[in-house]
Amino acid sequence: MLDLKRQYRPIHDELLDALGRVLETQQFILGEHVAAFECAAEEQLRVRHALGCSSGTDALWLALAAAEIGPGMSVVTTPFSFFASVSCILRAGATPVLADIDPVSFNLSAAAVETVLDGPRGRGVRAILPVHLYGQCVDWTAFSRFGLERGLTVIEDAAQAWGAEWNRVKAGGLGDLAAFSFYPTKNLSAAGDAGLVTTNSDEMAERVKMLRQHGMRRRYHHEVLGWNARMDGFQGAVLTVKLKYIAGWNEARRAAAARYHALFAKDGLSEPGTYPEHGVVLPREMPGARHVWHQYVIRAPRRDALREFLAARKIGSEIYYPIPLHLQEALKGLGYAEGDFPEAERAAREVLALPIFPELREDEQQTVVAAIAEFLS
Numbered sequence: 001m002l003d004l005k006r007q008y009r010p011i012h013d014e015l016l017d018a019l020g021r022v023l024e025t026q027q028f029i030l031g032e033h034v035a036a037f038e039c040a041a042e043e044q045l046r047v048r049h050a051l052g053c054s055s056g057t058d059a060l061w062l063a064l065a066a067a068e069i070g071p072g073m074s075v076v077t078t079p080f081s082f083f084a085s086v087s088c089i090l091r092a093g094a095t096p097v098l099a100d101i102d103p104v105s106f107n108l109s110a111a112a113v114e115t116v117l118d119g120p121r122g123r124g125v126r127a128i129l130p131v132h133l134y135g136q137c138v139d140w141t142a143f144s145r146f147g148l149e150r151g152l153t154v155i156e157d158a159a160q161a162w163g164a165e166w167n168r169v170k171a172g173g174l175g176d177l178a179a180f181s182f183y184p185t186k187n188l189s190a191a192g193d194a195g196l197v198t199t200n201s202d203e204m205a206e207r208v209k210m211l212r213q214h215g216m217r218r219r220y221h222h223e224v225l226g227w228n229a230r231m232d233g234f235q236g237a238v239l240t241v242k243l244k245y246i247a248g249w250n251e252a253r254r255a256a257a258a259r260y261h262a263l264f265a266k267d268g269l270s271e272p273g274t275y276p277e278h279g280v281v282l283p284r285e286m287p288g289a290r291h292v293w294h295q296y297v298i299r300a301p302r303r304d305a306l307r308e309f310l311a312a313r314k315i316g317s318e319i320y321y322p323i324p325l326h327l328q329e330a331l332k333g334l335g336y337a338e339g340d341f342p343e344a345e346r347a348a349r350e351v352l353a354l355p356i357f358p359e360l361r362e363d364e365q366q367t368v369v370a371a372i373a374e375f376l377s
């Protein structure tokens with residue numbers, strides 16, 4: 001599914017040098033290596049502030065806390081994402097309110113958000129937290145209106161979307177704040193857990209800096225209730241090295257996605273509609289979006305049987321995500337039930353992520369597509 005060693009080998013020396021410098025300086029927590037990464041990230045994403053932290057999950061919480069989202073307030077997000085997109089809202093003390101997804105992009109539907117905002121759960125909503133799922137930005141033309149017209153804070157969950165764009169603006173610079181994850185499987189990845197908050201607001205940036213460090217601006221003077229959510233020096237050093245390569249890696253992912261498209265089309269396996277009947281429905285790059293293909297996710301008939309068929313041929317695949325968040329045991333308290341978000345529920349039954357990473361070879365993709373062709377026949 002993913003061979004991280006292929007990325008690591010060519011930059012092995014550079015990474016070891018960078019890690020050596022951390023040892024030389026003994027700057028293990030925040031410090032110069034994290035600061036250097038933050039500067040380079042600001043430049044690459046074209047944002048005023050980029051603030052390193054301990055994980056994508058903490059980045060989401062920091063963004064919400066910096067925007068002063070807390071008890072008595074609600075935040076709208078998607079039921080079709082990783083658990084952290086919802087759990088961070090609860091951790092901030094607020095209430096998650098869910099809206100269904102767009103079945104083509106799999107992203108939160110702006111129209112569904114509108115309906116929720118005008119309904120009974122919409123009253124206490126202060127923020128919207130859309131997720132740029134699989135490496136593709138949500139329809140920002142629509143989402144920016146929630147800020148402009150309704151005065152809501154819009155926070156991007158950009159965990160899967162380093163380098164993605166909407167109308168040439170990079171993810172991270174679209175909303176009031178954004179959260180990135182550098183979990184090792186992400187397009188831009190650390191050698192452990194790490195995350196980043198971005199914002200163009202000086203005031204928000206100042207709050208994130210305090211919050212990631214126990215609410216301190218001055219040592220041992222705690223102004224607000226923060227947490228330990230700092231990035232460590234080794235991660236800053238690794239990420240600074242990888243930042244030089246990420247544009248090329250994302251290009252390689254785009255090329256791999258185009259190859260999959262061509263291979264499926266050549267074999268007549270792809271279907272034009274939204275849902276699969278006999279063939280597979282391929283993922284689409286939406287107008288305005290520049291997709292960075294964190295995942296290449298098809299919809300397939302008899303998805304679970306297909307996954308087993310591929311596994312028997314030693315072809316990796318994954319389901320992101322098999323259980324929508326409103327049906328998760330831990331989130332029962334939100335009061336949703338099966339049937340509340342039919343598109344998210346259907347996606348959970350049909351999606352299958354195929355291997356995609358920058359170093360994936362064409363012959364490997366041919367093997368994947370040939371196996372799917374055999375299954376469908």
Ligand SMILES: Cc1ncc(COP(=O)(O)O)c(C=O)c1O
Binds near residue numbers: 157159183
């Ligand atoms: C959409 C989304 N949000 C949040 C996270 C949380 O990031 P992390 O694993 O770095 O805490 C992830 C990644 O795992 C994610 O995919």
